[in-house]
Amino acid sequence: MSDVARYIHNDKGEVTEVIYPSGIEVKAVYGPQDLERIGFDYERDLGEPGTYPFTRNNFALGYRSREWTTRQYAGFGTPKETNERWKMLLGAGQTGLNVAFDLPTQMGLDSDDPRAAGEVGRVGMAIDSLRDFEIAFEGIDMHRVGTGLTINAVASIMMAMYEAVAEKYGFDTAKISCTPQNDIIKEVLGRGAWIYDLDAAVRLIGDTIEYAITAQPRTYPTSICGYHIRESGANSAQEMAYAFLIANTYIDEVVKRGYDARQFAGRISYNLNIYGNLWEQVAKFRAGRKVWARNLRERYGIEKPSDLMLKGLFAGGGSGLMKAEPENNIMRGAFYGLAAALSGAQSTALCSFDEAYSIPSPRSALLSLRTLQIIMEEVGLRDTVDPLAGSYFIETITHEMEEKILAEMKEIEDRGGMLENVKSGYVGRKLARQAYEWEMGIERGELIKVGVNKYATAREEEVQLHEYDESWQVTQIANLKDVRRTRDDSLVAERLRALADVARSGRNVMPALKEACLAYATVGEMSDVFLEVFGPYKEPNVV
Amino acid sequence: MGEKPIKVVVAKPGLDGHDRGAKVVALALKEAGMEVIYTGLHQSVDSIVTTAIQEDADVLGLSVMTGGHVHICREVVEKLRAEGAADILVAVGGVIPSRDIPTLKDLGVAGVFPGGTPIDEAVAWIQATVN
Numbered sequence: 001m002s003d004v005a006r007y008i009h010n011d012k013g014e015v016t017e018v019i020y021p022s023g024i025e026v027k028a029v030y031g032p033q034d035l036e037r038i039g040f041d042y043e044r045d046l047g048e049p050g051t052y053p054f055t056r057n058n059f060a061l062g063y064r065s066r067e068w069t070t071r072q073y074a075g076f077g078t079p080k081e082t083n084e085r086w087k088m089l090l091g092a093g094q095t096g097l098n099v100a101f102d103l104p105t106q107m108g109l110d111s112d113d114p115r116a117a118g119e120v121g122r123v124g125m126a127i128d129s130l131r132d133f134e135i136a137f138e139g140i141d142m143h144r145v146g147t148g149l150t151i152n153a154v155a156s157i158m159m160a161m162y163e164a165v166a167e168k169y170g171f172d173t174a175k176i177s178c179t180p181q182n183d184i185i186k187e188v189l190g191r192g193a194w195i196y197d198l199d200a201a202v203r204l205i206g207d208t209i210e211y212a213i214t215a216q217p218r219t220y221p222t223s224i225c226g227y228h229i230r231e232s233g234a235n236s237a238q239e240m241a242y243a244f245l246i247a248n249t250y251i252d253e254v255v256k257r258g259y260d261a262r263q264f265a266g267r268i269s270y271n272l273n274i275y276g277n278l279w280e281q282v283a284k285f286r287a288g289r290k291v292w293a294r295n296l297r298e299r300y301g302i303e304k305p306s307d308l309m310l311k312g313l314f315a316g317g318g319s320g321l322m323k324a325e326p327e328n329n330i331m332r333g334a335f336y337g338l339a340a341a342l343s344g345a346q347s348t349a350l351c352s353f354d355e356a357y358s359i360p361s362p363r364s365a366l367l368s369l370r371t372l373q374i375i376m377e378e379v380g381l382r383d384t385v386d387p388l389a390g391s392y393f394i395e396t397i398t399h400e401m402e403e404k405i406l407a408e409m410k411e412i413e414d415r416g417g418m419l420e421n422v423k424s425g426y427v428g429r430k431l432a433r434q435a436y437e438w439e440m441g442i443e444r445g446e447l448i449k450v451g452v453n454k455y456a457t458a459r460e461e462e463v464q465l466h467e468y469d470e471s472w473q474v475t476q477i478a479n480l481k482d483v484r485r486t487r488d489d490s491l492v493a494e495r496l497r498a499l500a501d502v503a504r505s506g507r508n509v510m511p512a513l514k515e516a517c518l519a520y521a522t523v524g525e526m527s528d529v530f531l532e533v534f535g536p537y538k539e540p541n542v543v
Numbered sequence: 544m545g546e547k548p549i550k551v552v553v554a555k556p557g558l559d560g561h562d563r564g565a566k567v568v569a570l571a572l573k574e575a576g577m578e579v580i581y582t583g584l585h586q587s588v589d590s591i592v593t594t595a596i597q598e599d600a601d602v603l604g605l606s607v608m609t610g611g612h613v614h615i616c617r618e619v620v621e622k623l624r625a626e627g628a629a630d631i632l633v634a635v636g637g638v639i640p641s642r643d644i645p646t647l648k649d650l651g652v653a654g655v656f657p658g659g660t661p662i663d664e665a666v667a668w669i670q671a672t673v674n
Contacts, residue, residue, distance in 0.1 A: 103558035103609065107585070115587070118614040119558055192560015192584045232563055323659035356658055357640060358610060435563050436570040443661050452659070468610055543569040543581045 003276030003320060003438070003447060020280045022237040024400045030392035038399045045290075045399065049385040051305065052297070053290040055398070057344040058309040062385030063376065067095075068340070069347040070372045071148060071313060075100035075125035076359055077472040078479070079136035082125040086140065088362065094369055097140070098148035098313075098349060100124030101158075106193040108154045108527025111476045121472035123359060124150070127158070128480045129520045133165040142166045146177040148223070148313070153195040155182035155222075156204045157526050160513035163216060167518075177218040179269055182208055185246045186225040188422050188539065189431060190232030195527065198423060200534035204509065206253035211510035213264050220269040222250055223312060230273040231319050233435030236284045237401060241408030242427065243270060244295055245418035251300065261300035266307030274336045274343075275320025279397060282388055285314060285343035287402040314345035321351055325451035329353035334371050341381040342388055348372055359468075425540030432542050480522070487520040495519045496529055503533040549673050552600040554582040554591040556607065556615045564636060564658070565606035571662045577669070588615065592622045595631050601673045607637040613646055620651040632672060636660070 005026065008017035018026040027034075047053055050060030059065055072089060074097075075082045086097055101124040104116035110128050111120045120126045125136060142165075149158045159180045166176045184201040187194045194201065205222055212221040226234075226243035234242060247268050251261050272288070274281050293308040302308055316336035321329040333350040340348045350368040352360035360368070375381055388394045412421050421427050441447035448454050495516040502512045516526055553569045555562055562584060569581045580598055582591060595603040603623075607615055616635055623629055634654035635647060644655045653672065656665050 107558045109558070115558065118611045119609060122611065123559075123609050187560070190561075190563070192555075192562055193558075194560070323657070356638065358638065432563075432566040432570060436567045439567050439571070439662060443663060539583050541581065541583070543566045543573070543579070 005277055005280075006446065020277055020397075021235040022280060022284075022401060022404050023235070024280065024283075024397050024404065026279075026393075026397070030396055032392065034392050034396045038396055040395055040399065045395070046389060052308060053293040054309055055286050055290045056386035056389055058289070058311070058346060060385070062344060063341075063382035064385070066346075067376055067382065068345055068372070069096045069146075070094050070369055071096040071098040071347050071349045072365055072369055073098045073100050073148075073150065073349060074360075074365060076102075076123070077121040077125065077469065078476050079125055079127070079132045081121075081472070083136050083138055083140075085362070085365075086136075089365070089369065090140075090145065092366060092369060093373065096146050096148065096347065099136075099150055101149075101151050102126045103193070105523055106151055106153065108157075108195050108523060108531070110522050110524030111473065111480050113524060118473075120476050122468050126472070126476045127161075127523060128476070129483050129522045130161055130164050130168070130517050131479065131483045131520060133161050134168060137165050137169065142169065142171045142176050146179065146218075149178055149180040149182075152181050152184050152187045152191075152193055153201065154523060154527050155180035156208050156509060157513055157517070157523055159208055159212075159216070159219070159221065160510055161517045164514055164517040173215065174217060176216065177220070178216070179220040179223050180208065181225060181271065182222040183225045183246060183271075185249060185418065185422055186228050186243075188537070189242070189428055190228035191225075194537045194539075196530055196534040196537055198419070198537050200530075201537070202249065202253055202419065203506075204530070205250050206257065207508045207510055209250060209254050209264050209267070210257060210259065210508055212267060213259070215510070220267050220311070221264075222247075223269045223271045224250075225271040227271045227273040227313075227315060227317070229431070231317060233431035233433070233438065235434065236276070236280055237404035238408050238431075239273060240284060240288045240291065240405045241412070242418065243272065244292060244405075245409055245412055247292075248295070248299070249418050255300075261296070262302050262304070262307065265296055265300055265302055266304065266309075268311075270310060270312030272312060272314050273317040273319075274314055274339050275317035275332075278335065278339050278342075279394065280401070281339040282343050282394060283397040283401040285310075285345070286386075286394075286398045287405060289344075291402055291405050311346060313347040313349060314340045314343060315348060316340070316350035318351045318355060321353070321356060322449055322452050323356035324449075324456065326353050326356065328451050329356075330367065330371070333368060334375070337372050337375045338381075341375050344386060423540065425542045428540065428542035483520050483522070491519045492516070492521045492525070496521055496525055499526060500529045500533060503530060549577045549602070549669060550580075550598060550600050551577050551602045551604055551669065552580045552582065552591070552595045552598055553604045553606065554586055554594070555584050556586055556588060556591055556605055556619070557609065557611060558585060559607070559609045560584050561608045562606070564608070565604075568604065568606070568636065568662060568665065571666060572669070575666045575670070588618045588622055592619060592626060592628070595623070596626055596628045600631055602632045602634060602669055605633065605635045605637075607635060607639070610638060612637060612639055613643055613650070616647055616652050617650050624651075632669075634665070634669070636665070 352364035
């Protein structure tokens with residue numbers, strides 16, 4: 001397992017075999033006979049850009065008609081610091097927001113909870129109540145700017161709060177657009193910010209999707225994260241296969257309530273990973289668009305073209321970045337951006353070069369944005385759609401990648417489906433083992449990382465770090481206490497009781513959540529209601 | 544009968560769930576013949592220390608990615624001392640700037656392994672330090 005390929009040499013030092021992490025074996029030369037061998041058919045396998053199965057691109061004109069959306073992940077400190085960083089990024093030409101929340105918020109804890117000590121505002125913005133969203137979104141045009149909310153276990157709460165703040169600021173809630181990450185199955189496989197029992201958590205995701213159909217029609221209520229699954233050790237074929245199976249799990253959750261998938265499946269988006277082998281990544285996204293479109297059409301009877309598109313963020317992966325000689329990560333990021341552009345990414349972001357050290361500094365965050373802008377504006381990547389199409393090599397491995405993705409899906413479905421195999425720890429064990437093999441590949445020098453295990457120098461690194469300011473926690477707790485002092489406590493209690501009632505009854509929790517948000521109930525109070533009703537998740541042992 | 548294997552508790556303290564590093568280290572230590580107990584996520588300092596004592600661990604390895612390592616290590620070391628278990632070696636890995644290493648050592652953390660440390664180095668350190 002390695003991120004680029006396994007290279008096998010003969011005695012003369014020539015490369016005799018190249019095997020990609022997904023298992024695709026690459027030949028030295030490709031020609032027309034390869035297309036013949038795979039039975040390549042232009043209409044069936046590719047189609048014109050903007051038409052089914054969307055292998056080439058979601059849109060007929062690709063980047064000629066719309067540039068990609070740049071969406072750097074940002075947020076730290078109190079809502080005030082985050083609001084300033086967002087305005088800096090938007091002022092520099094960024095076109096969407098992607099909110100980082102601190103860990104207490106992600107775990108449903110208020111900033112004054114003893115378990116939150118030392119973590120308030122550290123890895124993202126602290127949000128305790130609607131008051132904080134009012135500060136964070138002050139001066140942001142919520143009709144124009146769409147917002148990714150990188151949060152999962154309590155995503156339903158944040159989606160309700162987003163609507164509440166838009167309403168407070170006078171925006172038409174039918175015109176706002178947020179993308180809560182809201183993928184709890186992936187959270188169990190990687191990233192780990194889960195709280196409630198997994199079945200109940202899947203039901204909450206169903207509630208958000210169901211609610212968005214009428215209340216927030218421009219929102220993408222879930223963003224399925226192959227990204228974190230790959231960061232946890234999956235290869236590229238598994239990343240796509242598991243993401244599609246997770247999406248199907250959420251679709252089925254809503255379909256079983258009596259809805260037709262045609263009402264909402266087009267609002268499912270993805271967050272997918274880019275690092276490692278450039279060609280394999282391009283093949284992955286081309287094959288992935290095709291597999292997803294076919295899955296929706298054949299399994300759920302969806303026909304509307306815009307609903308069949310694989311939408312989302314194709315973002316540079318943190319796993320490919322190294323701590324040694326951190327400036328090298330700037331170059332790595334640029335190549336991941338290139339892969340994103342050659343894959344027709346609609347929305348993109350890069351990890352910043354100093355993330356192995358800390359939250360990105362303003363300078364490194366801007367550098368990531370500039371990298372993406374240079375790729376789009378200065379080197380010709382928007383000239384023509386799907387520029388690698390027709391390459392004997394690319395079409396062959398795109399076809400092989402499609403087969404690998406389908407095989408990985410089948411393996412899990414034959415074993416009883418995604419949810420069952422995540423609960424049992426089967427998928428988690430597989431990923432942990434592959435992550436271990438990847439690390440060993442670096443240590444044994446089989447996987448080359450320049451400046452790490454090849455051409456390494458022993459110099460001491462000087463990185464200008466983003467500083468955690470202890471005063472954020474003090475300020476945030478003071479603000480929270482002020483909210484608790486000034487709100488109507490009896491109204492809060494009444495709305496939390498109403499929330500508990502709907503949570504128990506199985507009805508959709510979203511309207512009650514919004515009411516609770518508007519009464520300035522805190523994230524911790526709302527999450528505790530869910531924890532009380534649903535119980536905690538118990539993770540399987542995977543090592 | 545062979546020698547009793549080295550026993551390591553690998554723990555993820557606090558709220559962070561980025562556990563790839565912890566799992567990889569746990570698997571590497573197992574491969575090296577050690578007995579490994581992985582606590583799972585979201586553990587409090589109290590429960591980690593209790594596990595380490597109950598398991599009679601030789602080493603308690605903490606994985607911290609959020610920047611909260613100094614705060615967490617201080618609590619763990621103090622709690623181990625208070626429980627009379629200061630003989631359990633504490634090691635920490637994760638996102639740790641080199642400027643914090645002296646502080647961690649002063650607190651009584653025996654081994655500090657910032658991200659990027661070869662795993663073999665951590666394995667060798669445990670073998671050398673415990674035996």
